Amino acid sequence: MTKIKSLFISLVLTLGVSTAIAGSHGSTHDLVKERGKLMCGSNTGLAGFGAPNDAGVWEGIDVDVCRAVAAAVFGDASKVEYVPTTSKVRFTVLQSGEIDMLSRNTTWTLSRDVDLGLEFVGVNYYDGQGFMVNKSLGVSSAMELDGASVCIQVGTTTEMNLADFFKANGMSYESVPVETNSEADAAYTAGRCDVYTTDASGLYASRAGYPDPSAHVVLPEIVSKEPLGPAVRHGDSEWADIVRWSLNAMIIGEELGITSANVDEMKSSKNPEVLRLLGVDAGYGAMLGLSDDWAYNILSQVGNYSESFEKHIGPNTPINIQRGLNALYKDGGILYAPPFR
Amino acid sequence: MQTNFFRKIIFDEKSRSLLIQTLVIGLFALFIYLITQQTAYNLEKRGISSGFDFLHISAGYDISIRLIPFTSEDTHLRAYFVGLLNTLMIAVCGCFLATIIGFLVGIIRLSSNWLFRNIAYVYVEFTRNVPVLVQIILYYSILLNLPKIKQAIVIFDNFYLTNRGFFSPSPIFKDGFSIVAWSLVIAIIFSFFLKRFLKKKQEDTGKQYPTFMINSAIIIFTPIIFYYIMGMPLEFDRPVLKGFNFKGGMVIRPEFLGMLFGLSIYTAAFISETVRSGIISVSKGQREASQALGLKSNFIMRLIIIPQALRVIIPPLTSQYLNLTKNSSLGIAIGYADLVHGFGGISLNQTGRAIEIMMMVMLTYLTISLTISFFMNIYNKSVQFKGNA
Numbered sequence: 001m002t003k004i005k006s007l008f009i010s011l012v013l014t015l016g017v018s019t020a021i022a023g024s025h026g027s028t029h030d031l032v033k034e035r036g037k038l039m040c041g042s043n044t045g046l047a048g049f050g051a052p053n054d055a056g057v058w059e060g061i062d063v064d065v066c067r068a069v070a071a072a073v074f075g076d077a078s079k080v081e082y083v084p085t086t087s088k089v090r091f092t093v094l095q096s097g098e099i100d101m102l103s104r105n106t107t108w109t110l111s112r113d114v115d116l117g118l119e120f121v122g123v124n125y126y127d128g129q130g131f132m133v134n135k136s137l138g139v140s141s142a143m144e145l146d147g148a149s150v151c152i153q154v155g156t157t158t159e160m161n162l163a164d165f166f167k168a169n170g171m172s173y174e175s176v177p178v179e180t181n182s183e184a185d186a187a188y189t190a191g192r193c194d195v196y197t198t199d200a201s202g203l204y205a206s207r208a209g210y211p212d213p214s215a216h217v218v219l220p221e222i223v224s225k226e227p228l229g230p231a232v233r234h235g236d237s238e239w240a241d242i243v244r245w246s247l248n249a250m251i252i253g254e255e256l257g258i259t260s261a262n263v264d265e266m267k268s269s270k271n272p273e274v275l276r277l278l279g280v281d282a283g284y285g286a287m288l289g290l291s292d293d294w295a296y297n298i299l300s301q302v303g304n305y306s307e308s309f310e311k312h313i314g315p316n317t318p319i320n321i322q323r324g325l326n327a328l329y330k331d332g333g334i335l336y337a338p339p340f341r
Numbered sequence: 342m343q344t345n346f347f348r349k350i351i352f353d354e355k356s357r358s359l360l361i362q363t364l365v366i367g368l369f370a371l372f373i374y375l376i377t378q379q380t381a382y383n384l385e386k387r388g389i390s391s392g393f394d395f396l397h398i399s400a401g402y403d404i405s406i407r408l409i410p411f412t413s414e415d416t417h418l419r420a421y422f423v424g425l426l427n428t429l430m431i432a433v434c435g436c437f438l439a440t441i442i443g444f445l446v447g448i449i450r451l452s453s454n455w456l457f458r459n460i461a462y463v464y465v466e467f468t469r470n471v472p473v474l475v476q477i478i479l480y481y482s483i484l485l486n487l488p489k490i491k492q493a494i495v496i497f498d499n500f501y502l503t504n505r506g507f508f509s510p511s512p513i514f515k516d517g518f519s520i521v522a523w524s525l526v527i528a529i530i531f532s533f534f535l536k537r538f539l540k541k542k543q544e545d546t547g548k549q550y551p552t553f554m555i556n557s558a559i560i561i562f563t564p565i566i567f568y569y570i571m572g573m574p575l576e577f578d579r580p581v582l583k584g585f586n587f588k589g590g591m592v593i594r595p596e597f598l599g600m601l602f603g604l605s606i607y608t609a610a611f612i613s614e615t616v617r618s619g620i621i622s623v624s625k626g627q628r629e630a631s632q633a634l635g636l637k638s639n640f641i642m643r644l645i646i647i648p649q650a651l652r653v654i655i656p657p658l659t660s661q662y663l664n665l666t667k668n669s670s671l672g673i674a675i676g677y678a679d680l681v682h683g684f685g686g687i688s689l690n691q692t693g694r695a696i697e698i699m700m701m702v703m704l705t706y707l708t709i710s711l712t713i714s715f716f717m718n719i720y721n722k723s724v725q726f727k728g729n730a
Contacts, residue, residue, distance in 0.1 A: 174586065177687070
């Protein structure tokens with residue numbers, strides 16, 4: 001009888017626990033504060049965007065968005081636990097509540113925004129899909145790729161753009177599906193495929209890691225719009241606002257010339273928008289449910305957008321990407337944050 | 342009266358167990374019901390759409406390893422069938438190859454030759470004790486290190502071995518080839534009846550006929566004769582290196598080969614142990630008795646040992662086939678476009694219908710496995726002792 005008894009008890013317990021788990025839907029902000037750290041979905045490793053460095057510390061411009069949110073919520077940018085996600089599982093991980101936000105070179109599309117129950121809160125990198133080939137093939141345009149074998153990460157928008165691009169131009173190709181960026185690198189360098197296609201930023205990042213980066217060329221054609229940005233679960237607008245404005249604070253910081261170096265001096269600035277941003281004029285933090293110095297914490301600990309860009313992917317890094325579209329709107333790019341007031 | 346009723350339930354073993362079973366089933370049903378309800382509720386609450394409508398929208402991605410035509414404009418449902426066929430292809434080829442290797446190794450392990458016996462032993466112990474996923478990735482990496490496409494290894498002028506696959510000429514069937522094909526079918530049916538006829542004759546007269554030789558000759562030469570009669574209605578499309586890749590011909594991709602080698606070499610080790618145990622299980626007296634009757638040693642193996650060994654071999658062999666089929670879902674690790682990789686992976690990601698798609702994938706595997714079990718059970722019955730159960 002004890003056996004049966006324990007079976008009953010375990011059944012009842014299982015039922016109880018599963019309902020309890022399924023039923024707990026507090027606000028993400030409270031959950032994060034209670035836990036004491038932010039769970040942030042990151043790439044499994046994409047140099048410059050989100051990858052652990054030699055010391056095992058996560059770095060990159062996507063990672064900086066996570067750090068900004070942690071700085072805003074806790075006043076400490078290091079209170080983040082990174083959950084590496086493949087392109088395939090990233091949405092499920094977010095939907096299931098395993099992570100609080102996803103900051104992992106993810107393209108904002110209608111179906112993801114609407115159908116998958118996600119909410120994209122902004123764009124931290126304007127990208128487009130490109131093609132990389134070995135220089136020895138003598139290819140100078142993506143239009144010459146008829147019949148090529150193409151390495152492609154599965155479950156991405158790139159996969160669909162690729163199909164569309166070859167179809168539209170009447171060309172054929174062999175798709176070589178791979179799971180992660182590093183698998184793609186391995187297959188591409190082994191010669192399993194002629195072409196590696198993904199967001200141009202990803203191509204630059206991959207190329208920087210090859211034994212001889214100069215032997216590979218990124219073709220001039222950019223075949224898609226890929227606005228990459230952080231996403232949160234749909235239905236928690238308060239939390240979405242926090243993530244959105246953490247990113248915006250970095251962009252506005254650049255606009256106003258506030259850097260991690262001069263943020264303390266700027267507190268005595270004459271510009272009212274600077275004073276609002278840095279919390280000298282109180283009240284804006286409370287609107288978000290944060291302390292008034294939330295943006296000050298972001299800018300002092302993470303830095304503004306430009307600092308993050310130059311540090312991780314700019315021309316002085318091995319990734320070597322120009323600001324291009326990602327320059328501020330006043331500098332010829334399309335980076336634009338709504339006013340802070 | 343009432344106390345009697347309760348007493349019966351508590352103290353009568355039969356009614357008590359009936360009551361408990363009913364309760365457990367009831368609780369289980371309730372559990373499933375609650376889980377389903379809660380899931381549906383959660384999905385709705387999080388604004389995640391659900392349903393099977395997605396099956397009819399176009400998939401938007403391409404699959405290069407496929408048995409039926411597929412383009413990015415085809416539906417997710419068709420992607421499902423492409424994946425299903427790829428799963429079945431690797432399962433069938435894998436089981437076939439694993440059985441051959443397994444039987445050979447199993448017999449070699451009982452060989453009297455020390456070297457062969459121990460090579461087989463090392464093979465079995467090594468492959469059995471290394472995870473199949475590791476082996477698949479190992480073989481795939483080896484295949485990726487074959488020469489690049491421009492430096493292909495040429496075999497007999499028309500076959501090319503590269504890290505993009507094994508390219509060979511593909512047959513083009515012209516008018517009249519169907520007659521050649523039919524002649525082969527008829528030859529096979531004919532040889533089947535001939536075999537029965539000769540066997541009966543042997544039972545009647547005691548005279549032995551070289552049935553196997555006669556039938557092989559019939560099956561091989563009939564289509565060849567018709568092939569020439571019809572004016573050789575077969576041409577070959579040879580692969581030619583053009584631009585980035587070979588054009589024309591057929592190709593076996595390294596992803597398929599990696600899976601095939603990984604699965605069949607791994608599973609063959611288990612099958613060989615099954616075969617060995619089956620052969621050992623046949624009592625020594627059987628062999629000695631047949632030797633005393635003066636049977637030749639290959640007859641002893643074929644007519645006395647194997648039929649009895651099969652009774653022991655078939656049930657565990659079935660479960661090895663099931664394992665191989667289920668392990669084929671590891672294709673995801675090297676990009677083999679099976680059911681889990683294509684439909685269960687890419688379609689899932691494009692549509693976000695995780696629950697619906699995983700249910701379909703699970704039911705499909707269940708169906709495949711039950712089908713294999715069903716046929717293996719029929720076969721198993723046919724090799725068991727007759728009338729002596």
